[in-house]
Amino acid sequence: MPETAPTPGRKPIRKAVFPVAGLGTRFLPATKAIPKELLPIVDRPLIQYAVDEAREAGIEQMIFVTGRGKTALVENFDIAFELEATMKERGKDLSVLDPTRFRPGDLITVRQQEPMGLGHAIWCARAIVGDEPFAILLPDELMWGKPGCMKQMVEAYNEVGGNLVSVLEVPHDQVSSYGVIDPGAASGALTEVKGLVEKPPVDQAPSNKIVSGRYILQPEVMKTLETQGKGAGGEIQLTDAMAKMIGNQPFHAVTFEGKRYDCGSKTGFVEATLALALERDDMGAEVRAIAERLLAE
Template sequence: MTQHKPIKKAVFPVAGLGTRFLPATKAIPKELLPIVDRPLIQYAVDEAREAGIEQIIFVTGRGKTAIVEHFDVAFELETTMEERGKDMSVLDPTRATPGDIITVRQQVPLGLGHAIWCARAIVGDDPFAILLPDELMVGEPGCMKQMVEAYDEVGGNLISVLEIPHEDVSSYGVIDPGEEKGSLTEVKGLVEKPPVAEAPSNKIVSGRYILQPEVMGVLKDQGKGAGGEIQLTDAMAKMIGSQPFHAVTFEGNRYDCGSKTGFVEATLALALEREDMGDEVREIARRLLG
């Protein structure tokens, strides 16, 4: 099997304003809103670490410093907890190894493609992952680990996809599929929000990517696309044909935490799976539903 350069870096675009969750996000980054008792960003970082990623790159904006502080050592908190004999293991995932987290600023909100381009100096000549924290992907193994395993087999560029009812495809970006092999599908094209009758498949792009560093050169010279923003989808589409490009069908559940209803769904679903509260939450749900 061909050896591919390993995926050790991951970019997390976290500069968004979170206006759909106002007023909750007036002073708190939306990425720190909790699903049960873990911030949304923690789920994405844990997913990346499970996949063997060592360097976390946050593309931030104004008012987002609390995200970095979440992964810092909270000396006062930890000292007090230790003195009181509290369980410290709950904080273990929030402590980053020194040098593992790097932040860059996206000063102007010019779109996802622009946010990724802001990390170009840190990505350098290495392939890298992208995780959109709004997309909460729950599976065993996690979505990014499934993708890294596929990358080790085929290399090139990969995106995660989910199969949805064909009548719903017009709300999403979908792939134009080629040859299929297990969970891997060759990507011949990307189509953004196609009419149902014209959709080439029912496999939608779902917020996880592994890309080669050449995408940065494409983004550098790319003009604005849909919504007046620099779109990552446009840059990826230009790379199809010049490098291997595959989709990995994710085996697990995806929750759209960029919407309020998706956020509530994720909270309920994950609470129901918890041994320490699942039965109680299930009883609460039954009572509320009458």
């Protein structure tokens, strides 16, 4: 999709919300003292991949919705004076830390005091989002592609506006684990969204196109979330709030051209680490040799 500018009068996507309040219990004991989002995929924390993706898409302000025990997540993006002074004194290259730097005011945090669901986490950022359209990136979903998933979505937003979700096709027997779209007319990577269903039974799923952790939403979703009741799992579901916006505003899905790694699971985390290591010029050949040796044993 060629790079485009927003249609005149359409607000650009400047802000992104990162829901990072979860406890990461699936990764205990590794996450007892370290936020899951700081666990490394090769040599970069998981959260860094999502932040870099947002930056590539032109997003300026990152909003972290955090919880108790997540201070290290914010400190990761602060200036480490002692570390940098020591590295400088020893002649080390400081550019490796550049991705962890924000301009003052470009990183904002809010607290989600209770684990009431993804929709509630997004609603916690309402005052910062204000009256602007905004992006949402779920760091557990490592979306790997060139250009990145959010950049692909921003390009689509500049074309059609409204609300967008990223989607991927999965085998039909897996749809009950995800939010699924009811698709309408399609044109290239864009598909009209006629409805959204959270974790439908396999025989009732309207498609095999799953929502894959990236969103661009209009600010009106915050008003819907304010009175949103509990849905699947006894939590306030973002999917339910988005479904209510369909028909009132344009709503499309963008089929992501790239790969998705579910880093919310241990196997997905290992898969992402191996896949990204294999792509690296500085280590890919060595990692491939190690993998082949292990498989042969």
